[in-house]
Amino acid sequence: xxxxxxxxxxxxxxxxxxxxxxxxxxxxxxxxxxxxxxxxxxxxxxxxxxxxxxxxxxxxxxxxxxxxxxxxxxxxxxxxxxxxxxxxxxxxxxxxxxxxxxxxxxxxxxxxxxxxxxxxxxxxxxxxxxxxxxxxxxxxxxxxxxxxxxxxxxxxxxxxxxxxxxxxxxxxxxxxxxxxxxxxxxxxxxxxxxxxxxxxxxxxxxxxxxxxxxxxxxxxxxxxxxxxxxxxxxxxxxxxxxxxxxxxxxxxxxxxxxxxxxxxxxxxxxxxxxxxxxxxxxxxxx
Amino acid sequence: xxxxxxxxxxxxxxxxxxxxxxxxxxxxxxxxxxxxxxxxxxxxxxxxxxxxxxxxxxxxxxxxxxxxxxxxxxxxxxxxxxxxxxxxxxxxxxxxxxxxxxxxxxxxxxxxxxxxxxxxxxxxxxxxxxxxxxxxxxxxxxxxxxxxxxxxxxxxxxxxxxxxxxxxxxxxxxxxxxxxxxxxxxxxxxxxxxxxxxxxxxxxxxxxxxxxxxxxxxxxxxxxxxxxxxxxxxxxxxxxxxxxxxxxxxxxxxxxxxxxxxxxxxxxxxxxxxxxxxxxxxxxxxxxxxxxxxxxxxxxxxxxxxxxxxxxxxxxxxxxxxxxxxxxxxxxxxxxxxxxxxxxxxxxxxxxxxxxxxx
Numbered sequence: 126x127x128x129x130x131x132x133x134x135x136x137x138x139x140x141x142x143x144x145x146x147x148x149x150x151x152x153x154x155x156x157x158x159x160x161x162x163x164x165x166x167x168x169x170x171x172x173x174x175x176x177x178x179x180x181x182x183x184x185x186x187x188x189x190x191x192x193x194x195x196x197x198x199x200x201x202x203x204x205x206x207x208x209x210x211x212x213x214x215x216x217x218x219x220x221x222x223x224x225x226x227x228x229x230x231x232x233x234x235x236x237x238x239x240x241x242x243x244x245x246x247x248x249x250x251x252x253x254x255x256x257x258x259x260x261x262x263x264x265x266x267x268x269x270x271x272x273x274x275x276x277x278x279x280x281x282x283x284x285x286x287x288x289x290x291x292x293x294x295x296x297x298x299x300x301x302x303x304x305x306x307x308x309x310x311x312x313x314x315x316x317x318x319x320x321x322x323x324x325x326x327x328x329x330x331x332x333x334x335x336x337x338x339x340x341x342x343x344x345x346x347x348x349x350x351x352x353x354x355x356x357x358x359x360x361x362x363x364x365x366x367x368x369x370x371x372x373x374x375x376x377x378x379x380x381x382x383x384x385x386x387x388x389x390x391x392x393x394x395x396x397x398x399x400x401x402x403x404x405x406x407x408x409x410x411x
Numbered sequence: 412x413x414x415x416x417x418x419x420x421x422x423x424x425x426x427x428x429x430x431x432x433x434x435x436x437x438x439x440x441x442x443x444x445x446x447x448x449x450x451x452x453x454x455x456x457x458x459x460x461x462x463x464x465x466x467x468x469x470x471x472x473x474x475x476x477x478x479x480x481x482x483x484x485x486x487x488x489x490x491x492x493x494x495x496x497x498x499x500x501x502x503x504x505x506x507x508x509x510x511x512x513x514x515x516x517x518x519x520x521x522x523x524x525x526x527x528x529x530x531x532x533x534x535x536x537x538x539x540x541x542x543x544x545x546x547x548x549x550x551x552x553x554x555x556x557x558x559x560x561x562x563x564x565x566x567x568x569x570x571x572x573x574x575x576x577x578x579x580x581x582x583x584x585x586x587x588x589x590x591x592x593x594x595x596x597x598x599x600x601x602x603x604x605x606x607x608x609x610x611x612x613x614x615x616x617x618x619x620x621x622x623x624x625x626x627x628x629x630x631x632x633x634x635x636x637x638x639x640x641x642x643x644x645x646x647x648x649x650x651x652x653x654x655x656x657x658x659x660x661x662x663x664x665x666x667x668x669x670x671x672x673x674x675x676x677x678x679x680x681x682x683x684x685x686x687x688x689x690x691x692x693x694x695x696x697x698x699x700x701x702x703x704x705x706x707x708x709x710x711x712x713x714x715x716x717x718x719x720x721x722x723x724x725x726x727x728x729x730x731x732x733x734x735x736x737x738x739x740x741x742x743x744x745x746x747x748x749x750x751x752x753x754x755x756x757x758x759x760x761x762x763x764x765x766x767x768x769x770x
Contacts, residue, residue, distance in 0.1 A: 306498050311515065
C-alpha cells in the first residue's frame with residue numbers, strides 16, 4: 126500500500142493547486158470576509174454609521190467585571206454542555222462503534238434525528254417539556270417546582286439535546302477504528318471489561334473524544350436561537366447580550382465588539398481541537 | 412531466565428464447533444503435555460485457528476471440554492484463563508511503549524511498580540529488546556513487534572502459550588531467525604506451547620509433536636518423524652512433504668505381496684490388511700534415477716519430463732507406466748535430461764503402505 130501511495134503522491138501534487146479552493150473562497154469572501162471586515166470596523170467606531178475610532182468597547186469588555194462574568198458564565202455553560210454530552214454520548218458511541226448488527230443503524234439514526242427538525246421548533250418543544258407545569262410536575266403535583274425554563278440548567282438540557290450528534294459521531298469514528306483484536310489481546314492478558322475500557326478503548330478513542338468535546342463546546346458557546354428561547358431574559362449567554370445590544374439597544378459598535386471577542390474564543394477552541402487531533406493521531410496511528 | 416515457569420497439561424476432549432451450517436471442529440480431542448511444544452498444522456480453513464480460539468476462550472465450543480492443569484476451563488472467561496496469546500497480527504497496543512505492552516498483564520493484575528518493572532526488564536532481555544523498551548510499536552520492525560508480543564504473552568507467566576501463525580507476516584530469512592529465537596525463549600520459559608501454522612517446515616522446526624488437521628478433524632498426531640515416515644493416510648502423505656502415491660489392488664504372487672497398478676506389478680514390503688484398494692507412498696528422496704537396469708531395487712522404465720536443479724540436489728519428474736513420479740537426487744551431478752529414457756528405482760522396504768481410511 127505505502128509504495129503505491131508514495132508513487133502517486135508527487136504526481137498528485139502537480140495538479141492540486143489552490144485553484145480548487147476558488148469557489149469556496151469566492152463565496153466565503155463575499156459573504157463572510159467582507160461583512161466581517163465591516164463588523165470589525167464598526168466595533169472600533171463611535172457610532173452605528175462607523176465614524177471615528179475608539180477602543181472603548183473592547184476596554185469595557187476586558188475590564189468590566191460584568192462582561193468578564195458574562196464570558197466566564199458562557200464558558201461554564203459550554204463546559205457543562207460538553208461534559209453532559211460526553212457522559213451520555215460516549216456510551217452510545219461505544220455501543221455503536223464496538224458492537225455489530227442492524228440495531229446500530231437505528232441507534233445512529235436516532236442520534237441524528239434531532240438535526241432533522243428546525244432549531245426553533247425544537248426550542249419550543251423543549252420549552253413545554255421543561256417549562257412550568259411540565260410532565261414531571263404533573264406527575265408529582267403542582268406544589269413541586271421542576272421548571273427549568275429560563276435557567277442555566279434548561280439551556281444546558283436544550284444544547285445537549287441539539288449538539289449530541291456531533292459528540293456521538295465524532296467518538297464513533299474513533300471507536301470503530303479500534304482493532305477488535307486489541308480488545309481480545311487485552312482480555313487474554315487478564316484485563317477485566319473495565320480495564321479494557323479504561324486502558325485500551327478510552328486512550329485509543331481520545332482523539333475523537335477530544336475533537337467531539339471541542340466541537341460541542343464551540344457550538345455551545347456560539348449557538349444563538351436555543352439559548353435565547355430557553356434562557357429568555359432571566360438566563361443570558363454571551364449571544365443573548367449581543368442580540369440585546371444589536372436589536373434592543375441599537376448599540377451596534379458594542380454588540381459587534383462582544384461578537385468578535387466570542388468569535389476569537391471559538392476560533393481559539395477550534396484551533397486547539399485541530400492541534401490536538403493532529404498530535405494524537407501522530408502518536409497513536411501507524 | 413531466573414524464574415522457571417512450569418507449564419500445565421492441556422486436555423481438549425471431543426470439542427465440536429459449528430458456524431451456522433459449517434462444522435469447523437468435529438469432536439477434536441488432544442492432549443499436550445506440560446512444557447511440550449505442540450504444532451497444529453493444516454491448510455487454511457481446516458479449523459486450527461478455531462481450535463485455538465476455543466482453547467483461549469475467544470470462542471465457546473458447542474460441545475466438549477477444555478482442561479488446563481486439571482481444571483475445566485471450558486466456560487471460564489478469557490481473562491481468567493491465564494493463557495498467553497500471540498496473535499497473527501501481534502495486536503500490540505499502539506498507544507503503549509514496548510515496555511508498557513509487556514507490562515500490561517501485570518498492570519491489570521495490580522502488581523507493584525517495582526515488580527512489574529523488574530519482570531518487564533527480564534522479558535525484554537529475554538527477547539533481546541531491552542534497548543527498545545521505550546519505543547512505540549510503530550517504531551519497531553515486524554520481527555521486533557513479534558518479539559514484544561511474545562514477551563507480553565509470557566509476562567503473565569501463562570499456564571499455556573498460544574501462537575497463531577506467528578511468522579506469517581515476516582520475511583523468509585527473518586522467519587528462520589525468529590523460529591530459533593522462539594525455541595530458545597520457549598525452552599527457557601518452560602511453558603506449554605501450542606502453535607498454529609499452515610507451514611509444514613515451521614511445524615517441524617518448532618513442534619515436539621505435530622497435529623495435522625483437515626476439515627475440522629485431527630487427522631494424525633505424532634512427532635515430525637512419525638508424520639513423515641508413517642503417514643496414516645493419503646492426506647498426511649501429501650500434505651507433509653512431497654510424495655509419490657501408487658494406488659491399486661493388492662495381490663500375492665509366489666508368496667510375494669504385490670500391487671497391481673496400471674497393469675504393473677509393484678512389490679510391497681509386506682502384505683497389506685485386506686482391502687480392495689491400497690495406496691503406497693514412495694518419498695521422492697527414496698526413489699533413484701538410474702540409466703541402466705543394474706540397480707538392486709525395484710525398477711520401472713520412464714522418460715524424464717522435468718529436471719530442475721535445486722541447490723541441494725536435482726528434482727526430476729519422470730513419466731512412467733504408473734504415472735508421473737517425483738525423484739529427488741542430492742548432489743549437483745545431473746543424472747538425466749528432459750526426454751532421456753531412464754529407470755526409476757527404489758528399495759521395496761522404503762515403500763510405505765498407507766492405512767486406508769475406515770479400514
